[in-house]
Amino acid sequence: MDVQSIINTVMIVILGTAGLALFGIVFGLFYKGIDRKVSAHMQGRIGPPLVQPFRDVRKLFTKENIVPDNAVPWVFHMAPLIGLVGAISILLYLPIVPQPDGGLAPLIPFGGDMILILYLLIIPSLALVIGGFASGSPYATVGAQREMATMIAYEFPLAIIIITLAWKLGSTTSGGLGLTNAFAISTITANPVWHVSGPFAFIGFIILLLVLVIVTPAELSKIPFDSPEAETEIGGGLLVEYSGRNLAMFYLMDSVKTVVMASIIVALFFPYQLSPVIGIVGYPAAIIDFIFFLVKVMIIIVFSVTLIRVAVARLKIDQIVYTYWVPLTLLALVGLIFIMWEGWTFSPDTLGWGPLFEMLGLV
Numbered sequence: 001m002d003v004q005s006i007i008n009t010v011m012i013v014i015l016g017t018a019g020l021a022l023f024g025i026v027f028g029l030f031y032k033g034i035d036r037k038v039s040a041h042m043q044g045r046i047g048p049p050l051v052q053p054f055r056d057v058r059k060l061f062t063k064e065n066i067v068p069d070n071a072v073p074w075v076f077h078m079a080p081l082i083g084l085v086g087a088i089s090i091l092l093y094l095p096i097v098p099q100p101d102g103g104l105a106p107l108i109p110f111g112g113d114m115i116l117i118l119y120l121l122i123i124p125s126l127a128l129v130i131g132g133f134a135s136g137s138p139y140a141t142v143g144a145q146r147e148m149a150t151m152i153a154y155e156f157p158l159a160i161i162i163i164t165l166a167w168k169l170g171s172t173t174s175g176g177l178g179l180t181n182a183f184a185i186s187t188i189t190a191n192p193v194w195h196v197s198g199p200f201a202f203i204g205f206i207i208l209l210l211v212l213v214i215v216t217p218a219e220l221s222k223i224p225f226d227s228p229e230a231e232t233e234i235g236g237g238l239l240v241e242y243s244g245r246n247l248a249m250f251y252l253m254d255s256v257k258t259v260v261m262a263s264i265i266v267a268l269f270f271p272y273q274l275s276p277v278i279g280i281v282g283y284p285a286a287i288i289d290f291i292f293f294l295v296k297v298m299i300i301i302v303f304s305v306t307l308i309r310v311a312v313a314r315l316k317i318d319q320i321v322y323t324y325w326v327p328l329t330l331l332a333l334v335g336l337i338f339i340m341w342e343g344w345t346f347s348p349d350t351l352g353w354g355p356l357f358e359m360l361g362l363v
Contacts, residue, residue, distance in 0.1 A: 016107040020091040021256075028255025029053040031262075031298060035306045042310045053255070060248035068241045070136025079131030080242070080249035086123030087256040093117055094263045095189055095271070096293070102275040102285030104293055106185055114162050114183040117264070118155075121219065124253050125151050128221075128228070128238045131250075135241035143237025146317045147221070147228035153324035154218040154225075160332040161208045161215075165193060165268060168201070168339055189271035197342070204338030209269050211332045216261045216304040218324065220254065224312040225320050258305065262297040265304070270296055 033050035040047025067073050093113040095104040110116060125147060132144030162183075169191055170182025177196060181187050193205045218225035229237040239250060274292040275285035315323065 013108065016097065017088075017092060020096065020107060021088045023096070024088055024091050024256040024259050025252055027294065027297075028252070028257075028259045029057065031258055031301050032255050034298060035258075035301060035309075038302060038306050039310050042306075053251075057248050057251055060243075060251065061245055063244040065244040065246055066241075068136050071241065072134045072136070075130060075134035076241075077246060079127045079134060080246045080253065083124040083127030083131075083253040084249045084256065086120060086127065087253045087260060089123075090117055090120045090260045091256070091263075093120075093185060094260070095185055095267050096263060098286035098290045100283060100286060102281060102289055103273050104289060109186055110184070113185050114166065114188070118159065118162060121260075122151065122155075124257055125219075127253070128250070131242070131246075132228075132238040137241045139234040139240045140238055142234050143228040143230075143240070147238060149317055149321055150218055150221075150225060150228060153321045154215050154328075157211050157324055157328045157332040158215050158219075160329065160336060161212050161268075164204075164208060164332075164336045164339060168193060168196065185267055189267055192271055193269065197339075200342035201339045204335040204342075205269070207331055207335030207338065209265075211328050211335065212265055212268070213300075213304040214308070214328060215324075216265070217308050218320070219261050220258055220305065222305055223309040224315045226314060227317045227320060230314060258301060259297065262300040262304070263293075265300050266293065266296045 030050065030053075032053045033048070036052065037047045037050060065077070067076055092108045093106050093110060093116060095106050097105055097107050099105050106113070129144045129147050129151075132140035132147070165188060166182040169177050169179045169187060171178065177191065179187055179191065194202065197205055217223070221229055227233070227237075229239060234240070239247060242250060273285075273289045275281065275288050278288070280288055
């Protein structure tokens with residue numbers, strides 16, 4: 001590769017990163033507005049306008065940053081920036097960028113990117129923990145301890161989901177497909193799990209999808225898993241001492257991470273494109289597929305964040321840990337057993353439902 005090609009690649013990555021950052025922030029705030037509006041109507045209220053999150057962020061950026069006397073200033077200021085950068089960096093590895101011939105692809109393809117994404121998902125939560133401890137507030141310290149316990153709890157079922165998907169695509173035994181780079185997003189989106197599943201594996205993947213939907217509110221610290229920020233108990237917890245631009249960056253981090261979690265669910269379980277179904281190619285296909293992606297993200301946010309937040313009251317921290325370590329972990333293992341059981345007992349060639357999807361034009 002010559003010098004000019006390297007320069008062009010670097011410029012594409014830089015501009016693409018800036019574009020994805022803008023996309024994550026704008027659409028994250030927009031989806032947050034939809035979430036607040038829908039939840040208000042579900043509770044019989046009018047709710048704020050859809051642009052209210054944009055107004056909140058604009059106002060916060062005009063306010064003064066107040067640093068507590070007991071805080072560690074440089075850590076206190078760095079934590080929200082690191083959290084926002086960590087959330088944006090995940091977007092680089094998700095299939096979000098429209099392609100000229102239709103479909104979506106990651107800006108930076110990487111062989112084991114689902115493993116990388118699992119690590120990157122920890123950065124925003126760690127930024128909250130570090131910022132809480134650095135603020136010197138006893139309320140923030142309690143919130144940071146709760147956040148660490150929550151992270152430890154939901155990481156186990158999340159890891160089971162990712163490993164199960166990679167096993168199904170990469171294993172050469174028990175019904176696996178024997179594909180290379182089974183952890184790559186491109187491999188998962190090119191081989192939707194529903195296409196390679198018979199009845200038992202189909203049930204197993206439905207169970208794993210349900211578990212991932214319940215993991216999402218904890219990743220985002222939303223009710224009922226928001227005990228680290230419980231206003232009625234610890235006055236805001238992790239964010240009790242934050243204000244101004246720092247609080248605005250944490251607000252943006254939450255918005256971007258909302259898009260990230262919904263995009264992960266789309267990539268793992270609903271990677272379908274609309275353009276092949278309606279027979280559109282070229283740049284119009286890219287636009288159609290991107291709009292279809294945004295619709296899927298919005299639907300997932302409504303089901304995994306809004307409905308759960310309205311329907312369920314806040315859990316205590318011990319209830320959160322128990323929920324993820326016992327019922328959800330066991331449920332994820334049951335899904336894994338269903339998927340492996342099909343491989344042991346049946347032939348995917350005879351029971352696979354891929355031809356049905358081909359008939360419907362979804363392949």
